[in-house]
Amino acid sequence: MTERTPRQAIALRYDGQKAPTLTAKGDDELAEAILAMAREYEVPVYENAELVKMLARMELGDSIPHELYLTIAEIIAFAWHLQGKTPAGFELMPAPTERDITPKHP
Known part of the structure; x- marks a missing residue:
C-alpha cells in the first residue's frame, strides 16, 4: 500500500519593499x-x-529565506509580467537596433 502525499499550498505576500x-x-x-x-x-x-x-516549514509571517530570494524573485517577476505589471521605477530598455555588420571595404 502506498502512502498518499497530502496536497500542500502556500501563499506569499510581497509589498515591493521587503522580502x-x-x-x-x-x-x-x-x-x-x-x-x-x-x-x-x-x-x-x-x-x-x-x-x-x-x-x-516556515511559520506564518516569516520572511522567505535568503537562499530562496532569486527563485522567488523570478516567480514574482513572471507573475507580474503575466498581469502586465512592472515594479515602480522600472523602465524597459529599448530594443537594440539592428547594426549593419557587412565589412566595409575602402
Whole structure:
C-alpha cells in the first residue's frame, strides 16, 4: 500500500519593499481553499511541490529565506509580467537596433 502525499499550498505576500512573507499554508482541504481564493482574486498560481515543501516549514509571517530570494524573485517577476505589471521605477530598455555588420571595404 502506498502512502498518499497530502496536497500542500502556500501563499506569499510581497509589498515591493521587503522580502516576501508567508501569509498562508495548508494541506489537503486548506490547500484547496488557498488555491480557490487565489483563483477567485486572479492571483497567479505557480506549482512546485519541492518549493512548497520548503516554504511550508516556515511559520506564518516569516520572511522567505535568503537562499530562496532569486527563485522567488523570478516567480514574482513572471507573475507580474503575466498581469502586465512592472515594479515602480522600472523602465524597459529599448530594443537594440539592428547594426549593419557587412565589412566595409575602402
